[in-house]
Amino acid sequence: MHTYATAALGFFLLNGITVALEAPAGDPSIDASLYSTFRRMTKYAAASYASDCPIPPNNSTVVQYFDNATTDTQATLFRDDAREELIIAFRGTSNLKDFTSDAAQTLVPLTAVKTEDCGSNCRVQEGVHKAWNSVSTSIVAVMQDQISAHPGYHPIVTGHSLGASIASLSSASLVHYFPDLTTYTLGQFRTGNPAYAAYIDRILPFPNMYRITHTNDGIPQTIHKSSGYLHHSTEFWELEPFGPKNTYKCQPGDDDECNQSTFGLGIGGVVTLEGINPAHTCYTGIPIGNPLDGGAGA
Numbered sequence: 001m002h003t004y005a006t007a008a009l010g011f012f013l014l015n016g017i018t019v020a021l022e023a024p025a026g027d028p029s030i031d032a033s034l035y036s037t038f039r040r041m042t043k044y045a046a047a048s049y050a051s052d053c054p055i056p057p058n059n060s061t062v063v064q065y066f067d068n069a070t071t072d073t074q075a076t077l078f079r080d081d082a083r084e085e086l087i088i089a090f091r092g093t094s095n096l097k098d099f100t101s102d103a104a105q106t107l108v109p110l111t112a113v114k115t116e117d118c119g120s121n122c123r124v125q126e127g128v129h130k131a132w133n134s135v136s137t138s139i140v141a142v143m144q145d146q147i148s149a150h151p152g153y154h155p156i157v158t159g160h161s162l163g164a165s166i167a168s169l170s171s172a173s174l175v176h177y178f179p180d181l182t183t184y185t186l187g188q189f190r191t192g193n194p195a196y197a198a199y200i201d202r203i204l205p206f207p208n209m210y211r212i213t214h215t216n217d218g219i220p221q222t223i224h225k226s227s228g229y230l231h232h233s234t235e236f237w238e239l240e241p242f243g244p245k246n247t248y249k250c251q252p253g254d255d256d257e258c259n260q261s262t263f264g265l266g267i268g269g270v271v272t273l274e275g276i277n278p279a280h281t282c283y284t285g286i287p288i289g290n291p292l293d294g295g296a297g298a
């Protein structure tokens with residue numbers, strides 16, 4: 001409860017701050033159908049914050065909930081039979097500070113299943129690595145069963161916040177089982193070192209990895225490059241009012257002109273003050289992962 005109270009105070013303070021945002025020069029807006037996919041994925045990522053989801057998004061069904069109590073990692077596997085999609089959505093956390101604070105920046109060698117080809121320089125954030133490794137065996141097994149039972153279904157990964165970083169890392173494993181995998185992350189903090197970013201760009205080239213950011217969301221501005229981290233491609237930056245015209249495809253890699261061109265003042269940034277702010281808790285116009293909104297947050 002203490003965390004919620006602190007966060008609540010911060011939201012009220014930060015809501016009063018206006019940030020000037022300019023569209024990135026030269027970067028194109030996206031089309032309506034891609035935007036509607038972003039919106040659909042936001043619904044799944046938001047739904048993964050709930051332990052019980054009686055009305056899953058888009059008339060989908062919940063195949064299974066995953067929960068490892070040791071690492072406090074949760075995910076929900078959805079199946080949309082109309083669209084023939086199998087969607088694994090990773091839950092975020094209101095305790096993001098535990099993951100992005102200066103005390104939690106340790107990079108560890110990547111040892112997740114099937115990722116040996118990343119090479120010996122490949123390093124990822126320790127907490128995200130533990131989280132994925134604690135659920136990977138069960139998630140791979142259930143997804144394989146589902147794809148066998150429903151051949152031709154499109155495997156998709158999504159998640160918001162910490163769930164976005166786990167989504168990124170899980171994709172590095174899952175794409176080796178499901179080569180047509182597509183991943184959509186929302187408000188992802190930097191997850192690994194430059195070798196990791198290059199690896200993701202190699203195994204999940206555009207258009208297989210969408211890294212969506214919103215206005216001045218402070219979380220994608222952590223963990224800092226100066227700590228040895230780097231974002232992978234491809235960032236899609238949403239400005240407001242929400243919609244395809246105000247959503248831009250950014251330059252490959254860790255683009256300075258999109259979300260990074262703003263200052264994401266918020267909760268959790270210990271030294272440089274970027275962190276959770278209102279922009280982090282709304283994507284494609286949908287409230288997500290906000291501890292003040294009981295329906296959408298954890």
Ligand SMILES: *[C@@H]1O[C@H](CO)[C@@H](O)[C@H](O)[C@H]1NC(C)=O
Pocket residue numbers: 036039040057058059
């Ligand atoms: C699925 O989501 C899209 C995008 O938000 C929406 O337009 C559509 O009506 C939804 N379909 C169903 C069956 O819920």
Ligand SMILES: *[C@@H]1O[C@H](CO)[C@@H](O)[C@H](O)[C@H]1NC(C)=O
Pocket residue numbers: 059061081082
């Ligand atoms: C929802 O999905 C079920 C099967 O899962 C299908 O029978 C039903 O027609 C769908 N409804 C809509 C509105 O798409």
Ligand SMILES: *[C@@H]1O[C@H](CO)[C@@H](O)[C@H](O)[C@H]1NC(C)=O
Pocket residue numbers: 068069070071130133134135138
């Ligand atoms: C949960 O995670 C812990 C730590 O990674 C692991 O030892 C344990 O086997 C996991 N539990 C299950 C059911 O996979």
Ligand SMILES: *[C@@H]1O[C@H](CO)[C@@H](O)[C@H](O)[C@H]1NC(C)=O
Pocket residue numbers: 221256257259260261262274
């Ligand atoms: C944002 O981008 C500018 C350059 O456009 C850069 O100088 C600054 O360090 C970036 N901010 C963060 C938090 O990375």
